[in-house]
Amino acid sequence: MNARRTDLTPARLPRGFADRGAAELAATREMTEAIRRTYELWGFEAIETPFFEYTDALGKFLPDQDRPNAGVFSLKDDDEQWLSLRYDLTAPLARFVAENFQRLPKPYRSYRFGPVFRNEKPGPGRFRQFLQFDADIVGAPSVSADAEMCMMMADALEAVGIRRGDYVVKVNNRKILDGVMEAIGLGGPENAGRRLIVLRAIDKLDRLGPEGVRALLGEGRKDESGDFTKGAGLDADAAVRVLDILKAKAADNLQTARRLFDEFPKPGAGQEGARELSAVATLIDQAGYGDRVELDPSVVRGLEYYTGPVFEAELTFKIEDEHGRPIQFGSVGGGGRYDGLVGRFMADDVPATGFSIGVSRLQAALRALKGADAAAALGPVVVLALDREHIGRSMAQAATLRAAGIAAEVYLGASGMKAQMKYADRRHSPCVVIQGSDEREKGEVTLKDLIEGAKAAAAISDRSEWTESRPAQVTVPEERLVEEVRAILSRHV
RNA sequence: GCCGCCAUAGCUCAGUUGGUUAGAGCGCCAGAUUGUGGAUCUGGAGGUCCCCCGUUCAAGCCGGGGUGGCGGUACCA
Numbered sequence: 001m002n003a004r005r006t007d008l009t010p011a012r013l014p015r016g017f018a019d020r021g022a023a024e025l026a027a028t029r030e031m032t033e034a035i036r037r038t039y040e041l042w043g044f045e046a047i048e049t050p051f052f053e054y055t056d057a058l059g060k061f062l063p064d065q066d067r068p069n070a071g072v073f074s075l076k077d078d079d080e081q082w083l084s085l086r087y088d089l090t091a092p093l094a095r096f097v098a099e100n101f102q103r104l105p106k107p108y109r110s111y112r113f114g115p116v117f118r119n120e121k122p123g124p125g126r127f128r129q130f131l132q133f134d135a136d137i138v139g140a141p142s143v144s145a146d147a148e149m150c151m152m153m154a155d156a157l158e159a160v161g162i163r164r165g166d167y168v169v170k171v172n173n174r175k176i177l178d179g180v181m182e183a184i185g186l187g188g189p190e191n192a193g194r195r196l197i198v199l200r201a202i203d204k205l206d207r208l209g210p211e212g213v214r215a216l217l218g219e220g221r222k223d224e225s226g227d228f229t230k231g232a233g234l235d236a237d238a239a240v241r242v243l244d245i246l247k248a249k250a251a252d253n254l255q256t257a258r259r260l261f262d263e264f265p266k267p268g269a270g271q272e273g274a275r276e277l278s279a280v281a282t283l284i285d286q287a288g289y290g291d292r293v294e295l296d297p298s299v300v301r302g303l304e305y306y307t308g309p310v311f312e313a314e315l316t317f318k319i320e321d322e323h324g325r326p327i328q329f330g331s332v333g334g335g336g337r338y339d340g341l342v343g344r345f346m347a348d349d350v351p352a353t354g355f356s357i358g359v360s361r362l363q364a365a366l367r368a369l370k371g372a373d374a375a376a377a378l379g380p381v382v383v384l385a386l387d388r389e390h391i392g393r394s395m396a397q398a399a400t401l402r403a404a405g406i407a408a409e410v411y412l413g414a415s416g417m418k419a420q421m422k423y424a425d426r427r428h429s430p431c432v433v434i435q436g437s438d439e440r441e442k443g444e445v446t447l448k449d450l451i452e453g454a455k456a457a458a459a460i461s462d463r464s465e466w467t468e469s470r471p472a473q474v475t476v477p478e479e480r481l482v483e484e485v486r487a488i489l490s491r492h493v
Numbered sequence: 494g495c496c497g498c499c500a501u502a503g504c505u506c507a508g509u510u511g512g513u514u515a516g517a518g519c520g521c522c523a524g525a526u527u528g529u530g531g532a533u534c535u536g537g538a539g540g541u542c543c544c545c546c547g548u549u550c551a552a553g554c555c556g557g558g559g560u561g562g563c564g565g566u567a568c569c570a
Contacts, residue, residue: 015562060570071569087570120569121494200568223566227496304570386528419522421530429530436528450530457531467526
């Protein structure tokens with residue numbers, strides 16, 4: 001037993017992945033059911049696609065290289081084709097829609113849920129496998145589809161228990177940002193690289209603040225660890241122009257839209273973006289969602305495939321961690337219009353818009369909001385095995401309980417009664433069934449209510465009182481097993 | 494990827510200027526209590542001091558390298 005073995009396999013979880021226990025799984029199930037009900041109320045239907053896709057379908061080959069992007073988990077199939085684990089649920093949807101285009105109703109409203117994988121550096125609240133819950137409308141070109149996505153995202157957040165006012169859905173439009181780029185002379189394909197740097201800088205507004213963004217728009221910025229990030233090299237006037245747009249958010253949506261029109265007096269991408277945002281704002285106000293969905297020109301979102309409106313759901317409540325430091329949950333979901341994505345597979349562009357809820361992150365936020373995961377669900381009734389020769393009778397009792405729809409198990413370990421009671425306690429069992437020789441000879445069983453018993457125990461400090469009073473237990477004829485167990489369970493459901 | 498910090502029991506951590514057999518609390522197991530989860534008391538199990546190389550009469554402690562973890566930053570489609 002103590003012989004040192006050198007060939008032991010280390011039991012270790014890969015970095016950035018997580019095991020999940022019963023309480024967390026129950027919370028996930030409850031949350032996803034609430035989201036599912038919301039989406040179905042809005043007329044979306046479920047589909048599921050596999051975890052793997054051909055890498056080219058995900059669009060993740062490195063430019064000019066015969067190798068997938070390092071951020072995706074990839075492997076070569078035995079026919080030498082690259083496969084990758086999906087990194088979101090949108091690219092697989094685009095593949096599915098293109099492949100089944102003729103037989104799908106258009107517009108096609110669908111939702112899907114499941115794990116996605118990213119081969120990136122994990123951090124607190126950032127994993128390499130996490131859950132997303134997406135909804136998309138394919139084949140609806142107008143901004144009314146985008147407005148609907150924003151409203152449904154608000155409904156979904158409320159369905160999982162986030163109160164109105166504790167979240168906000170922000171909407172922007174890529175065309176606004178394109179308009180700014182044109183205005184500061186970064187239009188045209190030759191400036192694509194610098195536009196990307198500008199967008200990344202804008203995306204860091206919440207974290208770095210306006211001054212940090214200004215530094216990144218100009219020469220660059222040195223962070224706390226002394227690392228230097230090169231900036232976009234804009235001159236001061238251009239940087240101010242960009243920052244002004246980000247601050248264009250006003251007291252209400254229609255005012256924000258007006259300000260954006262003022263920023264773009266001439267026809268072009270910016271003006272078109274302002275017009276689209278204005279239309280979204282009108283629809284949202286008319287539908288009564290104006291207090292939950294706001295225009296916010298600082299929203300950037302994913303950097304590649306969005307072509308029009310983009311949206312992001314943020315939690316606004318503040319929570320402190322165990323050291324008293326504020327936790328920022330930030331974005332728990334987002335999306336936008338991606339009119340070009342399905343078009344990668346088909347001759348025609350197919351308009352599409354959708355969003356994704358980050359289930360894992362949302363669940364972490366809710367846990368912080370409501371305190372720990374709800375108390376672990378009640379475990380099974382545990383039938384103690386006090387006497388090896390009579391374990392068959394214990395099994396019969398467990399079977400009787402199961403037949404009545406009551407979860408029950410016979411203790412199968414090798415330990416004595418005290419350890420069996422501890423086991424039942426640890427399983428969160430509401431009740432144990434005790435039948436030693438005394439009860440057996442009389443055709444009786446003793447039932448102990450563990451939850452009432454624990455309460456009674458708290459009031460007793462004396463050992464002999466504790467053993468003699470035997471709180472919260474009854475001895476009844478064996479035929480009454482189901483009835484009496486039900487009576488105990490009914491006290492705790 | 495880059496920068497910084499850290500690594501001692503299942504967990505949280507002590508460990509003196511380098512000096513015998515490396516400790517505590519919590520947790521776990523058991524006994525006190527021949528049939529009762531709590532409380533109390535007693536006992537027990539549990540360690541490659543992350544790994545390798547070096548310095549030294551002597552390394553948990555000093556030096557170098559590696560690995561792993563944490564934080565910042567970059568990337569995050």
